[in-house]
Amino acid sequence: MKAVVLGSAAGGGFPQWNCRCANCALAWQRDPRAPWRTQSSLALIDHQACVVVNASPDIGQQLRATPSLWPRASRHSPIETVVLTSAEIDHVGGLLSLRERHAFEIVALAPVRAAVADNPMFQPLSAGWMTAEADLPISVASCELTLFHVPGKVPLYLEGTDPITESDAGETGGVAVSGPNGSFVYIPGCAALSDEVRRRAEHADIILFDGTLFDDDEMRRADLGEKTGRRMGHMPMTGPGGSLDWLASLPARRKIYTHINNTNPVLIAGSPERSCVENAGVEIAFDGMEIAL
Numbered sequence: 001m002k003a004v005v006l007g008s009a010a011g012g013g014f015p016q017w018n019c020r021c022a023n024c025a026l027a028w029q030r031d032p033r034a035p036w037r038t039q040s041s042l043a044l045i046d047h048q049a050c051v052v053v054n055a056s057p058d059i060g061q062q063l064r065a066t067p068s069l070w071p072r073a074s075r076h077s078p079i080e081t082v083v084l085t086s087a088e089i090d091h092v093g094g095l096l097s098l099r100e101r102h103a104f105e106i107v108a109l110a111p112v113r114a115a116v117a118d119n120p121m122f123q124p125l126s127a128g129w130m131t132a133e134a135d136l137p138i139s140v141a142s143c144e145l146t147l148f149h150v151p152g153k154v155p156l157y158l159e160g161t162d163p164i165t166e167s168d169a170g171e172t173g174g175v176a177v178s179g180p181n182g183s184f185v186y187i188p189g190c191a192a193l194s195d196e197v198r199r200r201a202e203h204a205d206i207i208l209f210d211g212t213l214f215d216d217d218e219m220r221r222a223d224l225g226e227k228t229g230r231r232m233g234h235m236p237m238t239g240p241g242g243s244l245d246w247l248a249s250l251p252a253r254r255k256i257y258t259h260i261n262n263t264n265p266v267l268i269a270g271s272p273e274r275s276c277v278e279n280a281g282v283e284i285a286f287d288g289m290e291i292a293l
Contacts, residue, residue: 001044001045001046001142001143001293002044002045002046002292002293003042003044003045003177003206003290003291003293004043004045004068004289004290004291005208005285005286005290006043006056006062006065007037007056007058007062007287008037008040008259008260008285008286009038009259009260009262010039010040010090010212010262011088011089011090012261012262013038013039013262014037014262014267015027015028015036019224019262021224021262026268027267033268033269035286035287037267037286037287038058039056039058039090040091041054041056041058041059041091041094042186042188043069044143044145044293045078046142046143048078048142049078049081050069050077050079051079051080051081051141052081052082052083053083053084053085054083054084054086054091054092055082055084055091055092055093055094055095055097055098056091056093056094057089057090057097058094059097060094060097065288066288076102077102079104080104080105081106081140081141082095082098082104082106082107083107083108083147083175084107084112084113085108085112085147085150085172085173085174085175085186085188086152086155086171086172086173086189087108087111087154087171088155088189089156091188095125096121098127099124099125102126103126103127103128104128105127105128105129105130107138108129108131109131109132109147109149109170109173110131110170111154111169111170111171112170112173113129115154117129134147135196137178143177143179144177144178145175146176146178147174147175148173148175148176148196148200149168149169149173149174149194150173150174150187150190150191150194150196150197151191151192151193151194151197152165152166152167152172152190153165153166153167153171165191165230165232166192168196172190172191172233174186174187175187179293181293182205182206182293183204183205184204184207184208184291184293185200185206185208187200187207187209188208188209188210188259189210189233189259190210190235190243192235192241193241193246201247201250202251204250204252205252205254206253206255206256207247207250207254207255208256209243209247209255209256210258211243211260211284211285212232212236212259212261212264213234213237213261213263213264214236214237214238214264214265214266215236215237215238215239216228216230216239217229218263218265222263237257237264237277244276244280248280248281248282255282255283256283256284256285256291257284257285260284260285266284267284
């Protein structure tokens with residue numbers, strides 16, 4: 001089995017469609033240091049079937065770019081299951097592109113299912129639902145995986161005026177995959193390091209982790225918004241309580257950042273910030289990245 005990073009950017013992709021910040025300007029110019037990226041999603045693939053983790057709005061483009069996921073007959077995709085780690089639009093919007101009479105199962109923790117399944121927009125899907133219990137392994141397609149709670153928040157469209165940004169009630173989740181050759185953990189969104197997140201990461205051989213922002217205030221400094229990373233439910237890589245030092249200390253053989261915002265300077269190959277991350281032993285995911293499991 002292998003994992004394929006279908007998309008490695010945060011919501012909006014890179015370059016973001018309506019942005020010409022310093023990073024996006026390089027990408028629009030097709031500078032080779034700033035390759036384009038779609039919104040975060042992952043596929044777990046073997047010779048029989050596929051599990052997609054998060055259906056980004058770019059999923060059509062991602063599937064066309066991944067021959068392992070091409071249909072094998074009329075109306076016969078290898079995708080059997082879609083696992084959702086949150087109900088944010090950049091993780092569920094692609095479900096609307098999977099509505100052409102292909103039966104599959106959607107797996108999510110209860111709060112995520114509640115946010116999505118009751119929305120009539122998703123009724124045309126030929127999909128069944130499985131509500132996963134946190135920390136209980138389940139067999140989906142041809143692999144065994146476990147969903148677990150990660151500190152985060154409700155989706156933006158359900159926030160209200162004063163959301164809890166480090167809720168541990170299941171609005172945000174991570175996925176752990178275990179196999180005979182090791183374990184793999186995928187956490188594309190994380191607001192804080194809970195005991196559960198630490199435990200899962202400390203026992204994983206490969207970790208893909210939330211790399212949204214390099215530092216908490218970068219969007220404010222770029223005059224691209226008033227929210228900090230933590231207010232959006234994402235701990236930064238650096239600064240007080242950042243994730244980089246923690247990731248660097250873990251025994252995993254591969255540590256990889258994904259879900260990277262268009263403002264994050266690590267998107268630019270050769271930047272001081274990219275070198276800082278790579279010198280700490282952490283990789284930057286890219287679209288099409290394959291990881292043997």
